[in-house]
Amino acid sequence: MRERTMTDVDDLLKQLDLAEKISLLAGQDFWSLPAIERIGLRSLVMSDGPIGVRGTGWAPDDPSVALPSPTALAAAWDPELAETAGRLLGQEARRKGVHVVLGPTVNLQRTPLGGRHFECYSEDPLLSGEIAVGFVRGVQEHGVGTTVKHLVGNDFETDRMEVDVRIGERTLREIYLPPFERVVEAGGWGVMSAYNGVNGTSMASNGRLQEDVLKKEWGFDGVVVSDWRAARSTVGSALGGLDIAMPQLENPWGAKLVEAVRSGEVPEEVIDDKVRRVLLLALRVGALDGGPEITPPEELDGDATAHELAARSFVLVRNENWTLPLESAGLSKVAVIGALAMDARVLGGGSAQVSPPHTVSPLDGIRRALSGVDVEYAVGADPRPFLPALHSRTRVTIGAHEFDVEPAAVRWIGSLPGGLEMPSVDGLSLATTFTPQDTGEHTFAVSGFGTFRLSINGSVRYEGTLHPPGTGRADLLLSPREQRVTDYLEAGTPVRVRLEQTIVPGHAHSVATTLGHRPPTPDEDGMIEEAVALAAESDVAVVVVGTTEQVESEGFDRVSLALPGRQDELVSRVAAANPRTIVVVNAGSPVLMPWAEEVAATLLTWFPGQEGGAALADVLLGTAEPGGRLPTTWPRREQDCPVLKITPAGGVVAYDEGVFVGYRGWLRQKAAPLYAFGHGLGYTTWRYDEMAVDATEAVVTLTNAGGRSGREVVQVYVAPAAPDEQRPARWLAGFANVEAHPDETVTVRIPLPPRTFQIWADEGWQTVGGEYRIIAAHALDDQRLESTVTIS
Template sequence: MTDVEHLLGQLSLEEKVSLLAGQDFWSLPAIERIGLRSLVMSDGPIGVRGVGWAPDDPSIALPSPTALAAAWDVELADRAGQLLGQESRRKGVHVLLGPTVNLQRTPLGGRHFECYSEDPLLSGEIAVGFVRGVQRHGVGTTVKHLVGNDFETDRMEVDVRIGERALREIYLAPFERVAESGGWGVMSAYNSVNGQSMAQNGPIQDEILKREWGFDGVVVSDWRAARDTVGAALGGLDIAMPALESPWGEKLVSAVRAGEVPEEVIDDKVRRVLLLAQRVGVLDGGPAVTVPEDLDGNAIAREVASRSFVLVRNENYTLPLEPAALTKVAVIGALATDARVLGGGSAQVSPPYVISPLAGLEQALSGVDVEFTIGADPRPFLPAAHGPGWTPAKVTMGGHSFEVEPAAVRWIGSLPGGLDPAGVDEILLETTFTPAEGGEHTFAVSGFGTFELSVAGTKAYAGTLHPPTATRADLLLSPREQRVHVRLDAGEAVPVVLRQTIARGMAHTVSTTLGHRGPGPDEEGMIAEAVRLAGESDVAVVVVGTTEQTESEGFDRTTLALPGRQDELVSRVAAANPRTVVVVNAGSPVLMPWAEEVAATVLTWFGGQEAGAALAEVLLGVTEPGGRLPTTWPRREEDCPVLAVVPSDGVVAYGEGVFVGYRGWLRSGVAPLYAFGHGLGYTSWRYDELTVNETEAVVTITNTGARAGREVVQLYIGSSPVDPERPERWLAGFENVEAHPEETVTVRIPLPPRTFEVWADGGWVRRTGEYRVIAAHALDDPRLTATLEV
């Protein structure tokens, strides 16, 4: 084992400080004379992007974190983490920036697809499994964003006011769980908490995280969140990222020499960085990293997807479908072919392939007539050109070429082919299109920069999509689109060339899409066509969901309603075919005014690269939809106990205290559309027995159905009588159960001391008295109740 103290003694002040800030966008510097190599970080958490976003180096794309939480399975989270640890090693990454354990306080949060749940226990346990899996490969994690980064509006500057009890019992709880389980890193948030910026929030980062919890890992800033040299140094931050506009470097050296920052504070930070370097294998003399056996990433992506899908409605046993009884299936919706498989923002990667719902069903129903129509298109931008008639797009820049399909390129950081950004001032995208249908075709350019588009040798567009004053955030999170119309003849191949001009040195950030839509009916005509097709089919599968412009990092949602005319589409299709199955492709809750009109509804979150294959298996009963809701889904926006995300005078006050998520729903007495923990399967369960003591609950259940299946046994606890200062009941534990028909199984669910404690008078206080212990299928579906005197 390397003697960290010995190494520390060999470093000058300048060298120490150099290890506490990025040398570029993603890495820390090396100091070769002490055997320290550069430590590389990368965005996650559904894939490993690497130091760029290079489409010629694809990344396995798992389902969204809300999907992983919906499986309610710590071991599955562990396997997902192992896969991403494996991917990190493959891409030369030592620290994965994730997971995100901020809570879904209000369903309007734009980044909630990247967060696990509205419940701190579920979030913490899934995060522990994920972190354990990643770190098994000797790859670090940074659980984020500490703390109160539960919405996107003004997230860089907003001051979140959280009472001490809610802070401890709700918002810090998942971070505490990961810290105590051995996580190696934490990322601090942009926002302030109770008047103090998180990047320099000593009471939380230093006093609570490091001293009280005994956390020995590193605290890294969110990118450009550290703004004050002395404040960040004294406030518990260890690494300020990236190099761009860093407040440290020479400024921190000067602050130490001026006596504003004690050198022992710097030494503590460097010790933590060297320990991390030792753990991830970039410091000579550290323990060897034992890499587990290779995992099949595609198989895990499919398993996580199917296990996460939540069947919230299944009238008259519509699902699973019986393929032998089907002759014609209608597949409807723009997202059936252009599925959202991952969320927008820093969680994006370039997957090697994507199986759409339509492709998955076509492959699984090879002997059935599967017909598709759009019905209603909610996408404000045209989809990237791909599919029948299109050749893969050849991308050329700086003498390096590669192919992409669909016709879109995007990266942050390193360029494909290892090109120097300073030497790239142009990107050329070339493809050939052979239309199956003649008439007016619509082409589009979206992204940022100056473009020239030619179709069939004729210039169709030339111009700049963003003004010179656009910020980096504007470019990444608010792309613009320009459409043009070109008449083409059926069967005649035409070249399509998109040339993008980039300012010198700016090629490290690129986002460009060539969009296309063929001739077709107007909006009303598309819905009418869907209704006609549904009426002619044995079953109609309608895929609806959000778009990147309505649910993404960088902004919050303004409404929970599905964009466009998708709600109307569902209602009209359901009226035409009573066997209508709706697939909701959204990362977090949406309104479903048609919920009682359809035969079945499946929530698929952002399902990752295997989404369509997993969906086909679930709809056809090859696998059971194993998910349970990690969030409450409202019937109406106004029913939500907490909704607003807009700051008032720069402040968002968490005035509801501990009554977050289902805790608030229980206090309001309003029934949601679908409660926390809800989810149906393809078999039935009898809860036979519940026994409980102060350390564990023992639950025995029997599979009373005709199929093997999986049940998530959920344990809720509440004081008796109900204490008005505490939720009516709260999640105390859970366990997955698998059983064959007529098989009886028993599970033991631990009850740690914190189950019966509240934060009061500056510490954890055990509340004695009588408690109700409830074994449940869901929050609103209790099966067995016992009492416990504590």
Template sequence: MTDVEHLLTQLSLDEKVSLLAGQDFWSLPAIERIGLRSLVMSDGPIGVRGVGWAPDDPSIALPSPTALAAAWDVELAERAGRLLGQESRRKGVHLLLGPTVNLQRTPLGGRHFECYSEDPLLSGEIAVGFVRGVQRHGVGTTVKHLVGNDFETDRMEVDVRIGDRALREIYLAPFERVVQAGGWGVMSAYNSVNGFSMAQNGPIQDTILKQEWGFDGVVVSDWRAARSTVGAARGGLDIAMPALENPWGEKLVSAVRAGEVPEEIIDDKVRRVLLLAQRVGVLDGGPAVTIPDDLDGDTIAHEVAARSFVLVRNENYTLPLEPAALTKVAVIGALATDARVLGGGSAQVSPPHVISPLAGLETALSGVDVEYAIGADPRPFLPAAHGPGWAPTTVTMGDHSFLVDPAAVRWIGSLPGGLDPAGIDEIRLETTFTPDTAGEHTFAVSGFGTFELRVGDRLLYEGTLHPPGATRADLLLSPREQRATVTLEAGVAVPVVLRQSIARGMAHTVSTTIGHRPPGPDDEGMIAEAVRLAAGSDVAVIVVGTTEQTESEGFDRTSLALPGRQDELVSRVAAANPRTVVVVNAGSPVLMPWADEVAATLLTWFPGQEAGAALADVLLGVAEPGGRLPTTWPRREEDCPVFAIEPRDGEVAYGEGVFVGYRGWLRSGVAPLYAFGHGLGYTTWQYEEMVVTETEAVVTLTNTGARAGREVVQLYVGSSPVDPERPERWLAGFENVEARPEETVTVRIPLPPRTFEVFQDGGWVRRTGEYRVIAAHALDEPRLTATLVV
């Protein structure tokens, strides 16, 4: 092992400080004379983007983190992590920026899909599995965003006010669990907590994280979150990213020489950076980094998707469908062909392929008449041009070209082909379209920049899509669109060319799309067409969901309602065909006013690149829907115990304390539409016996159905009688079990010491007394109850 202390003595103050700030957007500098190579970071909640966002280097796209948590399976989370560790090594990435363990405090949170759960124990355990998997490859993780970044509104400036007890028992708990498990990095949030900006929050980052928890890894700022030289240096931050507008460098060197920052603080940060470099294999003399896996990305993506789908309703055993009994299946919805497989913002990657729900069902039902109708289109932007009639799009920058399909490019950081941003002033997208329908076609340019769009010999648009005062981050997260129409003949190919002018040196951030919509009926006509198709089919499968403009990083949702006329579509189709199955393609809860009208409802989250193939397997019974809700789904917005996100005088007060998520629902006494932990399978389970001690519960159960299946045994604990200062009950543990028909299995579920502790008067206190221990199928479906005295 390299002697880090010896290396420290060889470094000048300037060299030390250079290791604490980005040299560009994604990496730290090398110091070759001590054997230190550059350490590279990458976004990566669902895939490893790498140092760019370029579609010529695609990234495996797993289902969203909420989907991974919906599987309630730590081993599956570890396999997902192993895959992304493998992907990191392939892309030359040493530090993955994830996972996200912020709590789903309100369903309006714009990044809800990127967070695991509303429960700290479930979030922490899934995160631990993921972190272990990634770090098995010698790739670091940075659990984020420490702390209170549970919403997007004013996230750069807002001060989140959290009481000590809620902070420790709820919001810090998953971070603490990851640190205990050996995580190598933590990312600090943009927001402030209790008066201190998190990038310089010494009470949390230094006192709690490093001193109390013994964290020996690095604390990395969120990008451009570090805005103070001395405050951040003294407040526990170790690495300020990126190079752009970085407050350290020469300013920090000067602060040390002026005595404002002790050099011992700098040395501690450098030790941490060098230890991380040693762990990830970019420091000579460290342990050899091996790649122990050769996992297939498609297989893992498919497995996680199928295991995450939550069947919340299944009347009269509508699912699984029997292919032999089907002659005609209606597939309806804009998202059936243009599925949202990942969330917007930092979670986005360019996958090698995407299997849509329609494509998945068409492949699986090769002998069945599968017909499609759009029904209702909630997308405020036209979808990227692709599909029948469209040739792949050639993207050209300078002397470098590559193909994309659909016609969209987006990246941040390094350019495709290793091009220098300083040498690029134009991007050109060129394709050919051969329409199969004559008439008025609508084309669109979306993104940000100055554009020229030509279709055939016509100039359809020339102008700039730059809203006044928008930052580049705003532009990336909230692009604009311009539409134009042109009349085309069926069967006659036309060239489509989009040119984007770029200011010199600014090509490191790009978002450009050619949108298209063929001639077709109006909104009412689309719904009527879908109803006619459904009425004449054996079963109707409707795919509904959110759009990138309603659910994404950068802003919070304003409503839980599905956008557009999707609710109306579901109700009218269900009235026409009693065998209507609704697939909800959303990363977080949505309102379902039609919930009791349909035969079956399946929640698929943002299901990753294998979306349609996994969906077909679950609908047809090849795989069982293995998911359970990691968050509560309300019947009405006004029922949510915590809902509005309204900063007042720059603050958001977490006044509910520990009563967040299902804890708050239990206190309110209002029944949600679907409770935390809810989910149906294709078999039935009889819970036979439970034996409880202070350290574990042993539960025996039998598969009483006709199919092999999986059950998530959930263990809840509550004071007896109920302590008004504590939730009625809380999740204490969980385990997956599998069994064949009539097979009996036994599972052991540990009870961690924190189950019986509360944080008060500055420390953890064990509360003795009588507790109810409940083995349950879901929060609202207890199966066995035992009494435990501690």
């Protein structure tokens, strides 16, 4: 069959009546657009996909590879690695029948309190844009579309559906729009419109940005899809550049948009342009007959890719006296401490969540790697407000469909497991036979939303509804509740546990149910004392600390950068007991580390994906080098942050700091951060030998001066030679990864495009002439070479 062209698309458009055209512009359900078989158009299917492709549900019987969080991906500072991640997710999308992945997220990390910080790449627009381009290219190699999101100013969660973000034009152009522009320039097929308003107009209806800038000025030929339920105006969103309104629920288009066209409020040629874009997207992703033949790239191994990405993303921020890497031959006993060492948090909360086929915890990874070493575990401090899911193979029954999960938790949004129809489902059950390892009081918990019955050995221990009647959908999803019961159990004696949930018919589209468990445990003081005693008698102590789903998630912002619970106290006490204390920070965004100078080494692992524990063991033992550099600044104190609070005032958040975001803001104040943008240590040392620069590139030569092969991220910053209060002291202009063996010298060329020396003015992009310092650096605060160039 001949490949179709845009002329063919126009011919297909002429075959559609108004109602059919408009039907293609709105969700037919939660995740898809309708098919029109007579023109060869199949249903276009979308799915969340920042770190794994969920598919049209969250079905635990169809798991998804879980890669490290986007912040972790950016920490590798490697667009080619991001392309590999995208290629794997394109592969996953094809496996799950998904045509369009809803990602990547390129909103900037304006404040570390942003609840969705972990799902964004960086505080720097250039780094964000380059990582996003790599990811988009990888996904689209499979003929799977991407939707870079959320255009624009969706940099926090508080009142995100209603808030109006006030951003000056120069700040928009220089800071917040460049990552989107870069993806459009690289050929991205989709953009997602944000919930919030910008400068007085909701983004779903913002013709200034979506029509004038995105489509006309940048020449974007893809689709603009709304965030889910962000389109709330029929005429406004139709005229404001939106192409697809999602989902079907509370959709303002359909019959209302048909009427608006017939009444003359919306010209039909506006509708035709949207439909052309949808048909072009369908052509690109293989949902329309006659599209280009898609030859997928070589298949990737999900576990191996997740493992590589994790190790490459870890950032070693402290390594006193070369504590790391550890020599396994010199170890007889290792203490692994922290609730998150056993119950690893591998991904962030909200739409970034998937159900992975398995997860490797830090404790599992270290034990596997040190099979001949005594590796002992202590909780130490537990920051989790909810009990973790029971680790026991559990049979889930939904109607006639059954499957097993471990641990005992089920979650989905949209399609039901097993292809079940929603009206037919009125409940589910989780049943397991659990054999306790310890004698004593065991705690079981029910969490989720709905009406439950919990039985232990046939005895009903809890029966009730966790949420009051009338609780809103958002509160149900983002604010689960928990009920706990205790039971005295004997070690080695099997126990039958059954949790039954009643679901109102027709409401099975959203389920998040967990059967939690905690074995007999000392009180908080006792847990810390137990951990300290273990650390004191061990060769080395590895303490895993981090945030919880109730701290970092889509849907709400953080209230503090402090680690939850008594984790800070735990680290200090363990470090005092063992000078070889290594802290692993399992968090997607910055946390305060008041103990930073007390410990021997600190390793940031972000949300590391399903292979995080295995990658951690490799890095601790030197099988792999920690390859990451900070994509965001980590503060010493909250009050030092140039931008922190994001609470709207009168429904408005004003970005009054202008272009001074992230490290740009840190550079113009006296307080220094704990760890600067770009910081990160490896297992070798680098000597920067020389640099040659002109107005178009910097050529940097460097040598691996250490005793191990390693990787370096060469960062090039540009600074006006004369102080300029209207511009940052310096800014990232380019970067490159290099690898070298000991004593090997390598040379890298880093382009300096014209935009490097430009600002946005009333007339558009304007080159600012004069003398500039060109700086080759290991990090923002670790400059190695400097030269000057004059720009005319």
